[in-house]
Amino acid sequence: MGPMYAFEAEGLVKRFGETTALNGISLSAPPGTVLGVLGPNGAGKTTAVRILATLLRPDAGRAAVAGVDVVRHPARVRRLIGLTGQYASVDEDLTGAENLVLIGRLLDLRSGEAKARAARLLADFGLAEAADRRASTYSGGMRRRLDLAASLVGRPEVIFLDEPTTGLDPAKREDVWAIVRRLVADGVTVLLTTQYLEEADALADAISVVDHGRVIAHGTAAELKRVVGGQTVLVRPADPARLAEAAAIAAAVAGRPAEPAGRDATTVPVDDAAAFTEIVRRLDAAGLAVTELSLRLPSLDEVFFTLTGHRTGQERAA
Amino acid sequence: MTTTETAAPSRAAAPGEERRRTFRLARHSLALAGRSIRKTLRTPEQLLDVTLQPVMFVVVYVFLLGGAVAGSTGEYLQFLLPAIMVQTVLFGGMATGVNLNTDIKKGVFDRFRSLPIGRSAPLIGSVLGDLIRYVLAEAVLLGFGYALGFRAHTGIVPVLAACLLTVFLAFCVSWAFVLVGMLMREPGGVQGAAFVVLFPLTFGTSMVTPKDTLPGWLRAWVSVNPVNHAMEAARGLMLGGPVATGVVWTLVSGVVMLAVLAPLAVAAYRRRA
Known part of the structure; x- marks a missing residue:
């Protein structure tokens, strides 16, 4: 009786003053799959994620996680999701372990359970050695991993990863990719926003290309490549x-x-x-x-040029 | 009462649901208060406003004004110290607003907001955690005051009562700083706006000079200012003298401020995307 989609957004509209951040965007993914949301800065990716994660209310449209409406039942949705933002939102004055234990406590784990869960995640993410160091001493890659671990404390069914590799060097990016693959192997559904076709191609079962707050193309990586020249x-x-x-x-x-x-x-x-x-x-x-x-593979810029006839306005060295 | 209920999202609201929820809010708030305390203790430079700053104020007031106002610095210290306890804890509350604003800007609160916890838990946690700052401030102030020659004329219980009363008032007023922290875009703005709130409250009092030396309009404000009543109550509790009016005023105005400011602060936090 499970819902057809692990998450589903339909016709979302969000305006901030004069700016229209979302202009009828629709995104969805069946359970256990990865949806790649590909688009340049300002396309509305983060806004869509924030609505699905109950941090923002849409002006129009609807969104649901595991069939639960995010506007009507935000508290229930929060039990099902994990969120990793574009900028790692770990508490720098706390140690890696303290960051995760705090989240465990907020998720109603007993003290012992929260500690065990934190230790397990730190080990899984290669942070065991740094567990008792303050997060302010972590490198960028370590912070991202801690942030990812933090979103997994509650064993969520759906994880939103908002540009999890932006600013990471290629080797660190591979680490994050390996983590995402492991999550999917465990049956988690992932929404991944990215500016890199390469990343969407490596991880996503389906890709939605977004521009100006709406989806301009959707399909598998293979289908998309057929359109834009593989x-x-x-x-x-x-x-x-x-x-x-x-x-x-x-x-x-x-x-x-x-x-x-x-x-x-x-x-x-x-x-x-x-x-x-x-x-x-x-x-x-x-x-x-x-x-x-x-x-x-074509760059996002080339994909955009083919799909829309205009450039993204940002070039990334291949 | 330590049964931990594992989250069952689909469970319908049982009869005990409401109580269980309050219980959870308390637990979450305490966990977040623990976070605040850890952060405070790890960044000692953030404690200057409740350690060094009150000491400096005492020195400045006592040695600059003591002779003029009370005839001697010793007499003046007796007059000043109970009152300046109130100023110190109120100033100490500003940091709560500034820290909350910083947390929100850094994105730490996005994580809390995506968790199934009460909306008010992060705010309550911060306010509770910062109580430790007030306790520290009063300890420093009393210690320094005793070193300079201050002596309470009552006893340990009334002195503790004075401390509790002033911490209670600071707790209530700190919700004003939380509200300001939610409304301002920058931590610097919080500080500026908080001073605007604090100035008439702490200086529109008999803290540094007896009330009967003040002009009529100022005396009118002083006699209704809850902070002044807290200062008078603290004087009464530490030096002897009438306390009932001051204590009642402080408690009642504290509760009123809490009832008005806390919901406003939570509403502002909800609205802030």
Whole structure:
């Protein structure tokens, strides 16, 4: 008799004065899956999460977690969710262990249970050694992990992760990804907001692309890649004078126009790896030497350009 | 009474539900009060306003005004010390508002808000936790006062009663700072606005100079100012003299402030996104 969706938001509208943060956004995920919410800064991701987590009331639309309405029964929803905000909200004057024990006590665990739960989570998150150090001495990555642990004290059914890896270096990001995968293996449903297609691709069962407070595309990573060109080929000829020639070859194979990337390279979206092989073959046949030839996922900016015709206004180095 | 109920979200409201809920609010508030106390003890620089500052005030008042007002610093210390206890604890309450504002800005409260605890628990916890600051302030003040030559003329029980009464008033007034802390955008703004509240309350009194030397309009304010009544009550309890009016005024006005300010503060906290 469980509800079809672990969480569900329908037509959410939220205005802050003159600004419309959410303009009819709808998000949902079946139990035990990861929904990636992909969008640039200011797209409304955090506002949507705050409504689902009962921290904000929507102006219109409805939202429910495990079938429980977030506006009518916020207290019941709070028993089902864990929230990890964009900026780690741990108490810096308390130790890692004290942070988690306090949350355990607030979740009505007995003192002994709260301590055991905290110790277990600290061990799971590689923080056992730092358990009795103040959180103010933690590195950025450790703080994120403590924050994640804090949202898991109550064994939530649904976890909201609002840009959990923003500002982390790639190795630390992998750590967080591993944690998310473990949660999903345990049956938890995750809503993950991110600015990186790569991250959504690595973790999410389905991706909603949001812009200006609404969903502009939704599908699996594979479906999304089909729309925007699954991957991008970058060609940097050894002789910059032959750039136009290289671009023409790439464009002919991809069947899409090539775009310049910097002064001496060109990129083109392709549908599959076969196109990449074909480009390599033709460059070779033309006797065109290259200093760089790569295949990568499109950036959020490229996804946006394809879907909306406008840039996000923020470029991230690949 | 230590049975811990495991959270059963789907359980319908049982007859004992209401009582169980109050019980939970108390438990959560105490857990959060523990957090406040830990934080306070770990950042001793935050205790300057209840340790060094009152000592400085005593020195300034006693040695600057003592001779002029009372004829001697010793006489004046007797007059001043019970009253300045009230000023000290009221000033000490400002930090509650400033700290709450900082917590909200830092996002620590987002976590509390996403937990199934009463909306008022984080506020009650902070106010309760800061009681330790008042106790410390009074201990410092009495210790310093005794070192300078202050002597209570009554006994240990009335002196303790004076301490309790002033802490009670500070507890009630601190809800005004909580409210200000919820309404202001910046911690600095909290401090500024709190001073505007505090100034007429603490200085519109007979703290530094006898009431009959004041102009009529000021005397009118002093005779209705609850803080002045608390100061008079503290004097009575520590030096002997009438206490009934002062104590009753303090208790009644404290309860009224609490009844008005606490719900306003909680409402402001709910409204703040």
